[in-house]
Amino acid sequence: MKTNFQSPQQFFRQRRLRLGIVLAVLLVIYGVSMVLVNFQTLASLMQVPAGLIWLFKNFIPTERSISYLGPILYQLWRTLIVSVSSTICASLLGLIFAILGAKTTSPLPGLRLVIRFGASLLRNIPVVAWAMILLFSFKQSDFTGFLALFFMTLGYLTRAFTETIEDLDGEKLQALQAVGANYFQCVFCGVLPEVASTLTSWVLYMIENNLRDATLVGILTGTGVGFLFNHYFKSFRYDAAGLIVLLIAVLVICLELTSTQIRRAIA
Known part of the structure; x- marks a missing residue:
């Protein structure tokens, strides 16, 4: 052989x-x-150095940029509120859909297929496309940005929560069912306590991600810090636009550090 x-x-x-x-x-x-x-x-590569020089020359905040700090912080706060609220609302609804759509907890196979298809459809439509679609119905408003982030986040978190629940060991659920626990007792006593830390990590990640996306959505919906950045950029006030970029970066880093500490605390 x-x-x-x-x-x-x-x-x-x-x-x-x-x-x-x-x-x-x-x-x-x-x-x-x-x-x-x-x-x-x-x-194109030959133009990169000149472009970087122009960028650092014009987008560096100056002493004049301090006068724009008040309106920028206010719009940045509004953007943060929209991103956090849309994520929290989407995570609550996504958790319900995930429980109904996971193989281990779904009461009906047909319902599971519908939820999976809906989640895939929502998350595969870019947030910019959602903003442009909703813009025709809800006009330029914070609510339009909220809905755009909400729908995209709902699809993403529903899929993430579903996979997290399905990765859970089914022996504990079987043990609860063997002692006579009903459906809701299995979910609230056997599933949610086991996956709570992972679900929280997903929510924190989406808050960070939605803060970045909310800036772009604000340019389309005419709200938040995104609209202010677009206004300053078109007005050739590049130093103020650069200050916005700097503050967004600082806020995202602070959120990331806070999220890391929360994940460590609940791990």
Whole structure:
């Protein structure tokens, strides 16, 4: 009986060959794409230094930028409220959908398929597309931005919560059912306590993500710090626009540090 023994040299040679083929295919795709869109790589790379110099020269906050601090902080606060409220509302509804849509806790198989399809549809529509769609019905308002973030977050968290619940060991649920626990007792005593820390981590992550997306949504809906950034940028007040970018970065970093501490506390 023959055994197919492969030496280490042959193994690494085959891996290098596969890697070379993949890189060659990617380069061919990139070259074809350059030709189709008439993109000049070298010319674009030559313009990068000049662009960075212009960016750092004009977008650095100055002493005059301090006079814009009041309106910027107010709009930044409104943006934070919209991002947090949309995430909290979506997480509560997403948790209900996840319980009904997970294999281990779904009461009806048909309902599970409907929830999974709806979650996939909601999360695969970009938040910018949601904002543009809702803009026709709700006009430029904070509520439009709230709904855009809400729908996208609802689909994302429903899918994430569903997978988290399905990864839970089913022996505990079976034990509860064996001692006569009903459906709600199994969910509230067997499922939610086990996945609470993971679900909280997902909610905190989405709050950070929605704060970034809320800035972009604000440009479309004419609200929040995104609208203020667009206004200053179009008014050639680049120093004020740069101050907005700096404050957004600081706020996101603070949220991330806070989220990390909360995750450590509940782990």
